[in-house]
Amino acid sequence: MSAIKQVIIVGGGTAGWISAALLAKKLNTINPESTQITLVESPDIPIMGVGEGTWPTIRKTLDEIGIAEDEFIRECDASFKQGAEFVNWYQNPSEVGKHSYFHPLNATFHAAYDFNLAPYWLLDKSENKLPYDMTTASQSYISQQGLAPKLITTPQYDAILNYSYHLNAAKFADLLTKHAVKLGVRHIKANVKNVALDTAGFIKQVDTDSAGSINGDLFIDCSGSNALLLNGALDVQWKSISDYIFNDTALAIQVPYEDETAPIASSTIATAQQHGWTWDIGLQNRRGVGYVYSSNHTSDENAYDTLLQYLGLQDTDLSIRKIPLNLGYREKFWHKNCVAVGMSAAFIEPLEASAIFLIEAAVNMIADQFPHHRDNLSYVEKQFNDTFTLRWEKSVDFIKLHYCISQRRDTQYWIDNTNETSIPKSLQEKLAFWRHNVPSKFDFDYAFEPFVLDSYLFVLYGLKFETDLSLKQNCYLHMQEAAKRMHEVQKFNQQLASGLPTNRHLIDKILKNGLSKI
Secondary structure, three states, X not given: OOEOOEEEEEOOHHHHHHHHHHHHHHHOOOOOOOOEEEEEEOOOOOOOOOOXXXXXXXXXXXXXXXXXXXXHHHHXXXXXXXXXEEEOOOOOHHHHOOXXXXXXXXXXXXXXXXXXXXXXXXXXXXXXXXXXXXXXOHXXXXXXXXXXXXXXXXXXXXXXXXXXXXXXXXXXXXXXXXXXXXXXXXXXXXXXXXXXXXXXXXXXXXXXXXXXXXXXXXXXXXXXXXXXXXXXXXXXXXXXXXXXXXOOEEEEEEEXXXXXOOOOOOOEEXXXXXXXXXXXXXXXXXXXXXXXXXXXXXXXXXXXXXXXXXXXXXXXXXXXXEEEOOOEEEOOOEEXXXXXXXXXXXXXXXXXOXXXXXXXXXXXXXXXXXXXXXXXXXXHHHHHHHHHHHHHHHHHHHHHXXXXXXXXXXXXXXXXXXXXXXXXXXXXXXXXXXXXXXXXXXXXXXXXXXXXXXXXXXXXXXXXXXXXXXXXXXXXXXXXXXXXHHHHHHHHHHHXXXXXXXXXXXXXXXXXXXXXXX
C-alpha cells in the first residue's frame, strides 16, 4: 500500500516528455515489475513551442534515452549551438556604435576554476589586447566565423568544441513522445477536469473527460503556468520575481531563409533593444526570432515595430505570436506526492536558455532520489525544494547581471534595471566585492550552481565591468604562464578554423550521410 509504483505526469511538451522518457529509462519502466509511468496530455492545448535553445547536457540526455544524434538533427530541424552573442548590451549603439561579446559554451581553453586568466587579462594594458572572450575561449572565435563544433567523422554526441543545439520545440516533443512510448510510457490524450485528494491531502487520482479516473502514487505537474496539480489542487503559491526581472511579454515569429544555402548562425544572437532584447536562433530551414520586453516600459504596438525593425521590415504576412511570461517560481516545487517540472515550477525569461537544462536537472534528481516508498517522500521533498530554490535564486542573479552592469541609460527601462532596488542583495554583495577582486571558484561553492565561474567572467568582462587590482597586482606571479596559455588559445583558433566546416555544411552532410556510430 505504501510502495510508489505508479507515476502520473500531467502535461506534455518538452517538460512532460523529457520527464517521461528520462524517468522511464532510469526506472526501467519497460519492465512491468518496475515503476510504471503514465503521461496524460491534453489534445486541446498546443505547446508553447518557443524553447529552442539548449545546454550541452542535452546530448547526454538524448543519448541516454536512446535517440541517435543524426536522427535528432533530422527530426527536429536542429543545428549546432556554441553559445550566445550579446549585441549592444554595453552601451546605446546610436551613441557608440555596435558592441558585442560572446558567452561560449566551453568554459575557457583553460578553465578558470583551475587557472584563472581573468586577472592577467585585466592587468594587460597593451593597445592591441583582444576582448576577454576572444583571449580565453576558442569557441568565441569559431562562433564568430560561423563554424561547426565538430567534423562529419566525429562520432555521435562527441565534440571537438563543446556544443548544444537549437531545435524546433514542437518537433522535439513529437520525437520525445515516440521514444518515451518505446521505453514503456503509457500515453493518454485527455483533459484533466478534477484532481482528487485523499484524507491526508495527497493526490490520489486525476479525473479526465475521456479516459476516466487515473490513479497514481507520485504525480509530476508539467501542465505549464496553470500548474493544475501543485497550484490548482495543492494551492502552492507563486513567488514573483518581477521586481528584479522586468521582461514579462514576448513576440515570436518564424522567418524563412532567403535560400537553402543561407548560413546558419553557430550561436544565439541576443540583441539589446530600448525596452528588452531580441533573440535570433538559426535552425536548418528558418530562423526563430522574437522580442522579449517589459510591458511596463513600452506598448505592444511599439514592441511590434521594434521586432519588425530588427528584421528590416515595415510589415509582414508572417504570423507573430504574443506570449505573456509569468515571472517567478513556486514557494515549493515538491509538496506531498506532487512535484512540478518546467513552467509549472518556475519561469524567469529565455535569456541564456536555461529552461530545458533545469528540466533535465529536475528529472535527474527525481530519478536519483526516487521515493520508492511513501515514507521517503518527506525527505526527498525537502532535498528537492532546497536544491531548486537555490538553483532558481542563482539563476535570477545571473540573468539580472546582464542588465544591472550595463552602461545603457537611453530609456527608463535601462535606468530601472540598474537601480539598486532591482538588484538582488546576493548579487549586490558579489558585485561590490568584485570591484577590487576577480571572481574566483570560492564565490561559487555550491556543487549544483547552474551558472559557474566562467559564465560570470564572460558576462562581467564582456560588459567591461571594472575590477581595480591596483592593491593586489603584485600577487599575480604567473604572468609568463598566463601569456603562454593565451597564446595557445590563438594558435588553437587557427588550427580549428582551417579544419572545421561551417554550421550549414556540416548539417547538410549529416542529413545526407548521418554521423559515425563509433
